[in-house]
Amino acid sequence: MKARSAIVRTLGAAAAAGALAWIAVTGGATGTPTAQDSAALAAVAGENPGYAVEDYNYPQADRILAEKNIVLKRGDGHITLVDCASGTGFLEVWARSKDKICFQVSGNSGWLTMEIPSVYGVKGNDYATQVDMTVGTEEKSFDIAKNAWTAVGESADEQGREHMLVEIRSSK
Structure with a gap:
């Protein structure tokens, strides 16, 4: 008890x-x-911070413009600007106004809009890639060969006109 x-x-x-x-x-x-x-x-x-809303604007685009004079506008994050010396397998863009410009592609597909003047060649990587370019009011698209050089812009234009690279699209 x-x-x-x-x-x-x-x-x-x-x-x-x-x-x-x-x-x-x-x-x-x-x-x-x-x-x-x-x-x-x-x-x-x-x-607390607010909700994140993706606007697809390229991060630090203002800094890249100031430092490298490259206009990167919008993308889905699967095509990003990289230092060409940092690795291999990059998409390489050649322009008269700049040194070689490299982009890393990741994921199954990606897109990036930009403004890079006087582009004349692109070296592809393992992705199927298309680039859109403008010359004046005219728009042209080029299919980029995988892991090979493709003449684009002024080097593919009968009149040798300067072309502006405005978009890259890649997919596996």
């Missing part, structure tokens, strides 16, 4: 302690939010 009585007292004390802990944690909340609760929630919500 003494053992049962001790167990009942212990369980009663534990239940009371749990109830007191609950009241302490909830601040004695009755389930109805107070103005103080709402203010605390608003303060916490105001500190």
Whole structure:
């Protein structure tokens, strides 16, 4: 009997302690939010970042324009500008106005819009790639050979006109 009585007292004390802990944690909340609760929630919500919404603008495009004089506009993130010396298997774009410009392609497909003037050659990689170019108001598309050089722009134009590279599209 003494053992049962001790167990009942212990369980009663534990239940009371749990109830007191609950009241302490909830601040004695009755389930109805107070103005103080709402203010605390608003303060916490105001500190958190908002939702991320993809706008497809190329990250750090302003810095790239300032440093490399390359206009990168929008893309899906699967074609990115890289340092040509950092590896192999890149898509290489050659322009009279710049050194070799390299792009890494990842995933099953990708696209990137840009403005690179005076492009005359592109070396493909393992992806099927098309480039869109403009000359004046005229638009031209070129299929790029895999892992080989393809003449594009002025080197493929009968009149030798300067072409601007405006889009790259790649897929596996």
